[in-house]
Amino acid sequence: MTFREGPVTIVRREDYAPPPFWIDTVDLVFDLDPAKTRVLNRMRLRRNPDVAPQALRLDGEDLNLARVLVNGAGTSFRMDGQTLVLENLPEGNDPFELEIFTTCAPEKNTQLMGLYVSQGTFFTQCEAEGFRRITYFLDRPDVMASYTVTLRADKRQYPVLLSNGNLVESGDLEGPGNEGRHYAKWVDPHRKPCYLFALVAGNLVAREQRVVSRSGREHLLQVYVRQGDLGKTEHALSSLVKSVIWDEARFGLSLDLDRFMIVATSDFNMGAMENKGLNIFNTKYVLASQATATDTDYANIESVVGHEYFHNWTGNRITCRDWFQLSLKEGLTVFRDQEFSMDLCTTPSARAVKRIEDVRVLRTAQFPEDAGPMAHPVRPDSYVEINNFYTVTVYEKGAEVVRMMQTLVGREGFRRGMDLYFQRHDGQAVTCDDFAQAIADANPDSELARQLPVFKRWYSQAGTPRVQARGEFDAAAHTYTLTLTQSCPPTPGQADKQPFLIPVAVGLLDAHGRDLPLQLQDAAALTHGNTLVLSQASQQFVFTGIDAEPVPSLLRGFSAPVVLAMDLSDAQLLHLLAHDSDPFNRWEAGQRLALRRALAAIQADGAPATEPLDAGFIEGMRAVLRHPTLDAAFKELALTLPAESYIAEQLDVVDPQRVHTVREAMRRQLALALHADWVWAYEEHHDNGAAGPGALSAGRRALTGMALTMLCLAARETNEPIWPGRTYQRFKDAGNMTDRFNALSALVSSGQPLAAQALERFHAMFKDEALVLDKWFALQAGAPDRGGDILPRVRQLLTHPDFHLRNPNRARSVLFSYCSANPGAFHRPDAAGYVFWSEKVVEIDAFNPQVAARLARALDRWKKLAEPYRSAAREAIARVAAKSDLSNDVREVVTRALAD
Template identity: 80%
Template sequence: MTSLREGPTTVVRREDYAAPAFWIDSVDLSFDLDPAKTRVLNRMRLRRNPDVPTQPLRLDGEDLNLARVMVNGGGCSFKMDGGQLVLENLPGLDDGGTEPFDLEIFTTCNPAKNTQLMGLYVSQGTFFTQCEAEGFRRITYFLDRPDVMSAYTVTLKAEKTLYPVLLSNGNLVDSGDLEDGRHFAKWVDPHKKPCYLFALVAGKLVHREQKVIARNGAEHLLQVYVRPGDLDKTEHAMNSLMASVVWDEARFGLPLDLERFMIVATSDFNMGAMENKGLNIFNTKYVLANPATATDTDYANIESVVGHEYFHNWTGNRITCRDWFQLSLKEGLTVFRDQEFSMDLCPSPSARAVKRIEDVRVLRTAQFPEDAGPMAHPVRPDSYAEINNFYTVTIYEKGAEVVRMMQTLVGRDGFARGMKLYFERFDGQAVTCDDFAQAIADANPGSELANHLPQFKRWYSQAGTPRVKAEGAYNAAERTYTLTLSQSCPTTPGQDHKEPFVIPVNLGLLSHEGRELPLQLAHWSNAEAGTRNFVLTQASETLTFINVDAEPVPSLLRAFSAPVVLECDYTDAELLVLLAHDTDAFNRWEAAQRLALRRALKAINEPGPVPTEPLNPAFITAMRAVLRHPDLDAAFKDLVLTLPAETYIAEQLAEVDPQRVHAVREAMRAQMARQLFDDWAWAFEAFEGNGAYSPDSTSAGRRALAGLALTHLCLAAADSGNTVWPGKAYQRFKDAGNMTDRFNALSALVVSGSELAKPALQRFHALFKDEALALDKWFALQAGAPDRGGNILPTVRQLMQHPDFQPRNPNRARSVLTTFCQANPAAFHRADAGGYVFWSERVMDIDGFNPQVAARLARALDRWKKLAEPYRSAAREAIARVAAKPDLSNDVREVVTHALKD
């Protein structure tokens, strides 16, 4: 039996890529399913790759018991080399022939003991698989790499009463009963695929189904499978799947290519979901929803993730990655597609802008710090020790921004042409990021992308977040405004020098009265109103606008047209103009963020006690104007009135005292609560009633703003000793007709420290003790609560002793541990180092049974070098304690080793 932790860590490098020595044309898998001993018969048709020098066949395997190996029906010699099965005496190896041959391998495995949730495992009596990135080797010996694409036939056999549902990829071609109460199902996938897209599910499941008719008249069956008792929570997932099918065919001409498409939900899953061909396996978090148990955020996430996995059917499955360094080829592109899907479903431009702002917040609070930390890597990495560690926000979210810039540079129609050419060239193949970029450029000759393609591709090869500095100068005598844009990029591990990027900059000019100004450069015959795109390709470039009657306010990087940090020395007055009048909703929000951030940094950096009123009167007045504005959407108001996160504020500092950052932000929030008290009360009364529940963006925005108002009202009440608003919040918690309103009220009580929080938490648990996803929220709310006197770490330790805490369930573990260590900085970064000690204990413990979850938790201290003392030394000591553990997984060892590098 091979083991995960045998042998030294091997670094895999992109430059060492070599094509496989063999191709596997077809795979016939037969599973005799048993939790303790599943038997897997793997019959393959192989042939030698004539383009590769003759060499033995080396098949990957892990935690397998090998029983039999046969070649062309007869015995053969083999040997084990670490985790690989090596076969040397194969047809064609002596004479260089390429004739196909048959290889049969019989193995057994123990799914019930597979706590890693990779390969074939059992969750609550049901079999599931997870094969991306390298889980298939835990099912059978195979060339476990994405560029080996094969046709699969799969036969599943199991006891019928225990496993009445037997699912795999593709189309069901046969099924029936066997002897001794067993039954079988045979599935054939008509499309070749890499082994990471293989899937099987077997268990007691129920399903919702819907038939849809494609534009070409073909009928398809859509099915969503869940455990009995959860069927009432699948309507939204099904609606999202149907919307995804319609959208992809309408927007990109990409139809569903199977007779059926299935989604299956499980609560034990390391990831959010997996796009296995025709059989998507989902974390229940992204499938199950009804108004009583799921929030508006849950509904939005389900729509997005269902879309994401369905869109992978073409961008990831029909065309896949040549190697794992090309991971963003499928993930960045598909994140972009799911973002566009959600935006296209928005009913108004304002709702589209809200979606864009939400996506950028994730990028700034998660990806920008990654770009500045020890695990910084390009969108197309150059090396890795553990591929599971590179399912990152850089690959996904920054990768999506790179694709979005392509669309900006060629236009929406041009991008659609590029996608069409991409599929014409590469359908059914495993390709690279370069292949995709070339297709988009070739479909749009003469475009800015085509003209600068080699330089544009630096977005794939250079790590780090570029910084764009903007400097403007107005010449009243000549009526010109000169705008100089310059770019730079900080050093990152292994990359000291960065060449200039191609950076699309959407911009406009406003008068100080807030009027949009027409734009005219000297070589233009006419002025043009509205947003214009300028492409920065040099280290510095200057634009001179003519016929400008007064000094303008530049509105730069509209709609966040590039994933960069914009440095512009705006005055407060200019930011207030943008906040009040900019025609670009993103930049209105951005102006509010900059104003708040400016006040926060001033209060943090000044010596002495934290001021009780860090915000100036102009900011408070501006926030009141936004809150009371009759024409702005409630969802947009909610975003503008939400202060920058502590983690985002910390990233702007050279040295971070997490306690002071927290104290300043809390002071800002308390000041907004007090000084806008009457306005919050008005907003709550105006937006708290929404009638029957609907997850649409307008209704969700109203609930979000009412929830934000209630939190501030309870905070103000805590300052003054007023009990009215906490009482109203508790009553709303009890009477709420949906989870969003109920949880907003509960959160308001917890965040404000109300004495009513305790009975409300007890009541919530009693109501939802049998709803796993609702309990995840209950755990997370307590682990993420404001730290008052160091009380949260003891609370977290108590939560871990709760009968409902299940450390081996990834959702439950993340609800407590990830929330505390990564989303509650003031509670985690304790002066006594208690948070770091707790972190090290948990990382080492979880690494013993689920290295993927442990590695993600390990990254909570990526940015330890930015910490002030005594935090910095204590954090380093905790990381070193983990690194010293002799039997760490590759997953965790790579993270902590990078963190400790100078």
């Protein structure tokens, strides 16, 4: 496998220049063969009159060039590395025809970028720069063209031939050499960049449904899968129907094609891809049945199907001018899929649970990224390999930036801004600035419009802002003064930060837990939903008519992606935990209480306490668990302790083993102290109805699973066999995957002897279900470490007959579960975890640089580690960096990690 030749090139946003040529039409003909696919590419080009005349440089990678014609005649050309350079082209602005004939070897394409074969089926993945592995082209998102695609293949092997747009012609091929072959011709009526091109050819079956849009137009929706998987596609198709309906209702955006297709493959580097009209999905986000998918799987499928469909407008109809603007489509579309999922919730509590889950991802994944060597703004300024910037910063933080816009202009104002955005830019490749300007211009009286340059610092400055809050009650003046101060720590290449514009949703609670009416001396300082706007380094807000000292509830709904610090007492936090009307801050109060106790135990001298939790905290948790009106899903979230990785981020120097020891001690203490309450929770919630979509029953299953885990943990301490036995019985008798897997997880995570028997039985039951086996592998690799037993188990899993390193899902199930999601097992004092990591990064880089680069990031935060971990981690990273034949993907990650 070869990678891009020559020295590493840094691409900078400031160097953007329009293309010297435009491509108006592309006519592609594929003769599909796994060993040697022939691609005939006929393009109509014209010079860009706004750019000085220059040579045409076409991107290519791993292609065999057979012919180049200009206006039907041969022409001279040269190769510059893998770039095809044509200099003798027609002068002037008249269009000309360029024909390029190439071949490629899809069955040898282990990178899964470009055209490749998976289990006998052809697939493509072209974002970000995969189209150059199919044909020579101006592989950049601001070159938008109209595509006609003809696919030709063996009819028996590849009866289904799909591409973007609408099917206009199909049939059997005639003539010598075409026996048993057929063709399909597809025309996409919408101009698109080449990264949205797609083709699929294979032996597939489809579930389909016709829907009629509000305009009266009929559309065919299809979900294609391999033979035998059709019964697991009902939820994906239902999610697609819901997505079509929601986008019309919420944003007035209708499906613009006669058909919309989803195709699932098990070999895919990403979750899914929004190719125009032909979305290609990882099977993980398509296939679901009660027997094989958990409630989390159902929710993820709904979210990802929505996300890719919503890209049809926010990403496809309006696309990125350049890859630095990636969050223009991804941040906006993540926001849209989050809103979609919340709008489908039937209760305010279910909406709150979804919001909390999204914030947990942000805090445990994006906040560390913002504080590490790969920190970058939502709109990066430079990159070596664009694949490394499909990050939680671009996606999740980008979504928070869009959410703040909606907070500042209101839901109706945001819809006005979206309407203006499409009115101005439909069919164009634009920038993040264009989007922000449209939202502001549609709401000229908003704080966003008044301070747009300040707000746009969210796009240009990396790092997570810190907001320090201080409250002061004046009994005589009946006022409460809130002082907010902001700062942002240095990040690579950015030392001094200017103030951000930060919306801070606020409430004040009285002694009975009721929200006080808010009245400010400066009434204009409150925007939509009792939101303050912090745009300076420090500001004061004076609330009047306050007769007694209130308890402040700040950053409600997590109104901005910041770290909030306020010196609230335990009593105040317990008051918020018991009474706050904002569900997010109610949950947050419990998290702060738990974090406070974890940090105290970690930072104490000597061995950490075996019982870090005090009676007040335990009683607060008991009150949540026994609360008569709180939803079960909220209770499960509230009783889940902060993750080890999140706890570690609060420390300047991290001893991973000490963090793990303290958190495990907290879990054991909660299990034992609330034993009777966990029994009650199980008995009250274990009969939870049918599996599948539905927040109420899913919440009951989640709390039941947590209760079983806690009861098994307690039994480990007391040697009492009843609950492990009941858990194993529930595992055997479960009527759905959620209950079965929760019971299995309870046995494994608590280290019960019955876990081995359950794991063996689970494998026997689901040995032919690839996605279920991924769970089986991941559960073992992510289990709590007890005496260093997990790494040997991981190495053993790699030799299992069902483990396949070249399948991204299977590789992630073991390697990422261990290296990225199991810090207590990965960070070993003997450095064996780091040695294992370095071996696997180098091994995978040889055939799939994207997956290797993501694995490489498991040691992003090595500089925070205490010794001996720190030196050992650095040595492992340096060992990888010393490899001379690393891909750009991995080299960029390890080089930045080692930089001072």
